[in-house]
Amino acid sequence: MILQRSLLPVIFIVILNYSDEPLSSRNLCQTVPHQRRCSSRRTAFRVRCPQTQKSNLRHHHDHHSDRILLPLWFPFLHPRTADQCHLYHHHHRIRYPHSRRYLSEYSGFGLVFGYTKRLAWSGIGFNLFITAFCLEFYPLINDFWTKTGIQRDNVQLDFGYSNRYYNLYLSNRETTPAGTATAYGNCIANAMKAALSMAVAFSSVLGRAGQLECLIINIIGVIGFELNRQIIQERIGSDSFGTFFIFTYGGFMGLVLGLFCYFRERKPEYTIKEQSLRKYNG
Amino acid sequence: MLFSLLGALFIFALFPFLAYEIDAYIFQNKFSTYVSPLMLILAMGAGIIGSLCSSLLFNGYLIVRDGTHGLIAGAIAVGSGSLYIVNPTYALITGFIAGVIQGIIQNSLERYGISRGYIFSTVSWSLFAIQGFIGGCFSAGWKRLANDKYSYIFSSTGSVLKNYGEQYQFYAMLVSAGMGIGFGLLAGAIIYLTNFQYS
Numbered sequence: 001m002i003l004q005r006s007l008l009p010v011i012f013i014v015i016l017n018y019s020d021e022p023l024s025s026r027n028l029c030q031t032v033p034h035q036r037r038c039s040s041r042r043t044a045f046r047v048r049c050p051q052t053q054k055s056n057l058r059h060h061h062d063h064h065s066d067r068i069l070l071p072l073w074f075p076f077l078h079p080r081t082a083d084q085c086h087l088y089h090h091h092h093r094i095r096y097p098h099s100r101r102y103l104s105e106y107s108g109f110g111l112v113f114g115y116t117k118r119l120a121w122s123g124i125g126f127n128l129f130i131t132a133f134c135l136e137f138y139p140l141i142n143d144f145w146t147k148t149g150i151q152r153d154n155v156q157l158d159f160g161y162s163n164r165y166y167n168l169y170l171s172n173r174e175t176t177p178a179g180t181a182t183a184y185g186n187c188i189a190n191a192m193k194a195a196l197s198m199a200v201a202f203s204s205v206l207g208r209a210g211q212l213e214c215l216i217i218n219i220i221g222v223i224g225f226e227l228n229r230q231i232i233q234e235r236i237g238s239d240s241f242g243t244f245f246i247f248t249y250g251g252f253m254g255l256v257l258g259l260f261c262y263f264r265e266r267k268p269e270y271t272i273k274e275q276s277l278r279k280y281n282g
Numbered sequence: 283m284l285f286s287l288l289g290a291l292f293i294f295a296l297f298p299f300l301a302y303e304i305d306a307y308i309f310q311n312k313f314s315t316y317v318s319p320l321m322l323i324l325a326m327g328a329g330i331i332g333s334l335c336s337s338l339l340f341n342g343y344l345i346v347r348d349g350t351h352g353l354i355a356g357a358i359a360v361g362s363g364s365l366y367i368v369n370p371t372y373a374l375i376t377g378f379i380a381g382v383i384q385g386i387i388q389n390s391l392e393r394y395g396i397s398r399g400y401i402f403s404t405v406s407w408s409l410f411a412i413q414g415f416i417g418g419c420f421s422a423g424w425k426r427l428a429n430d431k432y433s434y435i436f437s438s439t440g441s442v443l444k445n446y447g448e449q450y451q452f453y454a455m456l457v458s459a460g461m462g463i464g465f466g467l468l469a470g471a472i473i474y475l476t477n478f479q480y481s
Contacts, residue, residue, distance in 0.1 A: 193300075201466070203405040213473050220472075224465030228458055236457065237450035240318055241301045241361025243417040248458040251410025256466030258403035260474045 123206055126214055127199050133218045134195035135188065141226045142186040150230040151184055185229070193246055194225045200250030204258040208265070221253060290350040297357050298322045301364050318364035322357050325377030329356020332381025333388075340389035348388060351409050352381035358413040362451060363421025366428040368435065376420045380413055387412065411459070418455025422448045 198221045202214055229245040239245055298319030333352025337345045356377030360367070367373050387408040425448040 200410050201462075204403040204407060206405065209473070212476060216472050216476075217469050220465055220469040224461050228461040231457060232454045236454045237446035238365060239362055239454055240365045241322065241357070243358050243362035243414055243421070244454045244458040247358045247361075247410045248414025248418070248455055249462040251407065251412075251414055252459045252462030253466035253469070254405070254462075255403060255407040255411050256463055257470045257473065258407065260466075260470030262400075264474050 123203070126202060126206060127195075129211070129214060130198045130202060130218060131192070131195040133215070134198060134222055135191045137218065137222050138191035138194045138226065139186050141222050142184065142190070145226050145230050146184045146186070150227075151234045185233070190229070193229075193242055194222050196242075197225050197246045197250040198222065200247060201253040201257060204254030205261045208261050209257075213261075217253075217257065221250075224253070225249060286350050287346065290353055293357075294323075294326055294353060297326065297354075301361055317367070321360055321364045321367045321370065321373040324370055324373040325356040325360035325380070326353045327356070328374045328377030329353050329359070329381035329384070332356070332378040333385040334381075336382045336385025337389060340385070345389075348385045351388065352384050354409055355380040355384035355413045358410065359417040359420055362417045362454075363424040366421065366424040368428060368432045372424055372427075376424075379420075380416055383416065384408060384413065411462075414458065415455060418452050422451040425451055 198218050201221055202209070202217050205213060205217075225245065228249050232239050232245050301318040301322050329352040330349050331352075333348040333355065334344055337343075337348035359380035360373050360376045363376070364373070367376075392408070429448065
C-alpha cells in the first residue's frame with residue numbers, strides 16, 4: 001500500500017512531464033532515448049544546422065515511408081536559429097520556457113485546432129462544454145435583448161402560453177408566426193452559432209485557461225454575441241454566413257482574452273490589493 | 283495533427299451549411315439558397331491553395347497547419363459577401379487572397395512572436411479577427427458591384443440590396459470588432475483577477 005502510494009504519483013508525474021514536451025526536433029533530440037530516436041518517425045524531423053551542417057538527429061534510417069510522411073510532420077517543427085542548433089549538438093538539456101505554449105499554439109477549436117496529442121481531447125471537450133452552456137443560456141439572453149426593442153417590433157413583456165417565449169424551434173424561418181420566439185431568432189440554430197462564436201473566443205486561450213475562465217467567457221460572451229447579432233441583422237445589414245457576428249466578434253474577443261491571459265502569466269508576483277481581489281474571484 | 287486534418291475535412295463538408303441562412307434570406311432571389319454555399323466551397327479551396335503557396339514561399343516546405351487555417355480563412359472572408367457574389371471568380375479571388383494573407387501572418391508575425399516568447403493567443407488571432415476584417419472589405423466591394431451591375435437579378439422584395447448600402451458591410455465589421463474588444467475586456471478583466479486553476 002505504501003509502495004503504491006509512493007510510486008503512483010511519481011509515475012503520474014513522469015508521464016505528465018513527458019507529455020508536456022513539445023513535439024519539436026529540439027526536445028526529441030535531447031530527451032528521447034536512443035532507441036526512440038532511431039524510430040522511423042523521428043527521421044522526419046531531421047534538419048541541418050546552418051553553422052555546423054550537422055543533422056539534429058544523429059541516428060536515423062531512411063525509409064520510404066518517411067518521405068511520404070515528411071510533409072505531414074513538418075508542422076511540428078518550430079522556427080530555430082543557429083544558436084538553438086548549437087545547443088542540440090552539445091546535448092544541453094535546456095527546456096524551452098514556453099514549451100507548453102508551443103503545444104497550445106497548435107490547439108483549439110475542437111478537432112481542427114487539436115493539433116497536438118495533449119490538447120486534442122481538451123479542445124473537443126471544451127467545445128462540447130461551451131455548446132452545452134450556450135444551448136441553455138442563449139434563449140434567456142435572446143429574450144433579454146429582444147425586450148430592449150432592438151429588433152424594431154412590439155415586445156410582449158410577459159411570459160406565457162400564448163406569447164413568443166413559449167416555444168423554441170430548431171431554426172428561425174420566415175414562415176414562423178410572428179408571435180413565436182423563432183421570429184426573433186430565439187432558436188437552436190442561433191444558440192449553436194453563439195456556441196461557435198464562444199469556441200472561437202476560447203480557442204485563443206485553450207491550453208492556458210481552465211473551466212472557470214471558460215465559464216466567465218461564456219457568460220459575458222453570449223451577452224455580447226446576442227446584442228451584436230441583433231444590431232447587425234436588424235439595424236445595420238446582412239451577414240449571411242456569420243462572418244461578423246460569429247467569427248469577427250469571437251476573434252477580437254479572443255485576442256483581448258489572450259492578451260489578458262498573457263499579462264496574468266507574466267505577472268506572478270501580486271500586490272496586496274490584487275491578492276485580496278483574487279481571494280474573492282477564485 | 284491527424285485530428286486537425288479530420289476536423290478540416292468536417293469543416294470543408296459542413297461549413298457551407300452555415301451559409302444557407304434559410305432563416306432570413308431565402309426570399310432574396312431564386313438562387314441564394316445554393317449559390318452562397320457553392321461560393322464558400324470555392325473560396326475554401328482557393329484559401330487552401332493560397333495559404334500553402336505562402337507557406338512554401340516562407341518555409342520551403344508545406345505546413346499542414348497553414349492549409350487547414352487557409353481553408354477557414356477563405357470561408358470567413360467570403361461568407362459575409364456570399365449573397366452578392368455573382369461570379370465564381372470573385373469567390374476564388376477572395377479566398378486566395380485571404381489564404382495568402384493568413385499564411386503570411388502565420389509564418390512571419392506569429393512566428394516572430396513565438397520565437398521571442400510573446401505568445402498571447404494559442405490559436406491564430408489572425409484567422410478570425412483579421413479575416414473578418416478582410417471579409418468586411420471584400421463583401422462591401424462585391425455588394426457595390428451587385429448594386430451597380432447586377433441589381434436586376436435580386437428580388438424587389440428583398441432587403442439585402444435595397445435597404446442597406448455597401449458601406450454597411452464595413453460598419454457591421456467595425457461594430458463586431460468593437461463589441462468583441464469591449465466584451466473581451468470585460469471578461470478578460472475578471473479572468474485577470476482569478477488564480478490559475480490547478481488540478
